[in-house]
Amino acid sequence: MSKTETLTHDSDAAQTACPGETLEAVLKAARIADPVIDRPNGFAFAFVPEGFRMQDVSDPYQLPPRIQQRVTVDDADSLIQYAKRFLDDRSVIIADLDTLTIGVVLDWHSQNQVPEDIGVTLQPQPCQHIAALKLRNSEEFARWSAMEGALHSQMEFAEFLDENSSDIVDPDPAVMIEIARDLEATRGVAFKSGTRLQTGERSFRYETETHVKGDLVVPQRFCLSLPLFFGEAPTEIEASFRFRPNPDGLKLGYVWRRVEHVRQAKFQEIAFRVAEATGLPVFQGRAE
Template sequence: MKDAIQHLVALSQGLGKPIEGHGLAYPLALVPENLEVQDLEQHLPAPVRVRQHISMLDAESFVAYVNRFTTPATAVFCNGPTGRTFKAIIDYHKPEQPSWADHTVSYQCPRTVEWSNWKDTDRKKMDQASFAEFIEDNVKDIVQPDQDTRAPSAADMLEISRTLEAKKNISFRQGTRLDNGQVQLTYNEQIDGRAGETGQLAIPEQFYIGIKPFLGGDAFCVQARFRYRIREGALVMWFELVRPDKVLEEAYNAVRAKIATGIGTVPMYEATI
C-alpha cells in the first residue's frame, strides 16, 4: 500500500513537468488531461533525428544528395527496368542494429515530353493530314544515323510531310518498292472535280529519332518503321517504334551505371521498393 501511495505521489508531482532519464532521446511530460504522455522534441533546439522524404528530378541531384548525407548504414534500392525507381535510405538498418529508416531520397526516372509524344503515337493509324501534322510538330527529333545512309533526314521527312499536307484530294492507287528501300506510291490528284495530274511520292521504309527517354538522361537513336495502307483510295499512315521496351531498359541501365559510379561504395540492391 505504501509503494502504491508513493507511486501516486511521484506521478502527481510529474504531471505537466518534463521527465528526463537515462536512455531517453528527448524529455517527456505527463499531461494532466487523460494522463497522456507527450514528447517535447519540438521544444528542443533541433530534432533528435532526420525525418525527410525527398523525390529528385534527375540522377545528378540524387547522387549529390546521397553523397551529402551518406552514413555507414546508407543503402540504395532499385527495382529494375520496369519500375525504374531508385531509393536511398540514409538511416537504414545495420546488422543487429535496427534503425528508423525515416530519411529517404528517391529518383523515379521521369519520362521526357519527347519520348511520351512518340510512344503515345506508336502504331496509331492516322489519315494523311494527321500524320503530316504529327511529323511537322516533332520533326526536330528525327535524325539520320551514319550507319544507315538510306534513312531520310529531318528535312526529307519534313518535305514528305508538307507534300502530304498540300495534296488535299488524292486517290492513291499502288505502291512499288524501289532499290533504295523506299516505297513509291502512285497517286491521282483531283482538281475541281476533274481528273487531275498523276504523280509519284517516295516514302521511306524506315526513319530514326534521337531522343532522351528520361529527363536528364542519355539520348538514344531509335528506329521507327514507316507503315501505310490504302483503303478505298485513302492513305492511312503510321509508324512502329522498334523495341521501345529495350530502349527503356538500356536507358535505365545507363542511369543505374551513372548512379553506381556517383555514390561510390554505398551498396546498391535490386529489390522491390
C-alpha cells in the first residue's frame, strides 16, 4: 500500500470511527458562540469554561413574576371590593386632589424592614398593579354647573328651574316652580327698582306696557341637594341669584357659594372611606 493510500484510509477511518466526537465538537462550538440561555420569568443561564457546565447567571434583583394591570373603576364601592381581592402588606392608597383620582397601588414598595440574611435594606416592588377611581361629575351637578356663572334670558332660566326643581331643597321646590312661572310671565316688562327686604330677599318692581304694577319676590340664595360625583350620595350646596335689567328684558342666573370647598371635603371623605374599608394607609399627593 502506498503512502498516499495510507493517509486517505486513516482520514476516512477517523470520520467513520468517532461520530460522537464530531457531534460534541459541534455542540461546543455552538455553546461558545452563544453561551447564555434565557428562560421565562427573568431567569438566565450560561455555559462556563469548566467542562461547559450550566451556571445560573440571573439578575439577583430581577423582579419575580407579577401582575401587571391598571384598572379604572367608576365608584368607591368597586374600588374597595377590587382592593380587598388583591391587597397585601405592601398596598397603599394615593389620593390626588388635583386630578380627583384615588388610586390603590397594590404592589407598592415594601416597608424598610427585611430579614438580616437578605443583606439589603430595601426591596423594590414593581408598582404595576393599580386600581384607580377617577371621580366624575354627576349628571345633576354637571347640569347645574353648565348654567352657573352666566346670565340667561327669562324664558331659558324659567324652563331650567322648572325642569330641575327636584334638586332644590330651600326654598320649597313648589315655590321655585311658581317663581319660574312668574319669571317667564315678566318677559319684556320694564323694571323700575329693586329693594332688599328684611328677610334678605330682593323685591323687583316693574310696570307692564298697560301700566299694571306688580311685585316679584326672589330669594337671594337657594340650596340644592345633589350628588357632586357619580355614584355618591347627595350633598347640599348653595347658590346665589344674580340679575341684570337690560332693555330687552331681565337677565337671570346664579353663582356657586364656596362649592369647591365642598367638593374637596367630599373628595377627602371618599379617600378616607376607602382607607377605612380596606385598612390601608392613605397618602395625599401623587406618585411621580
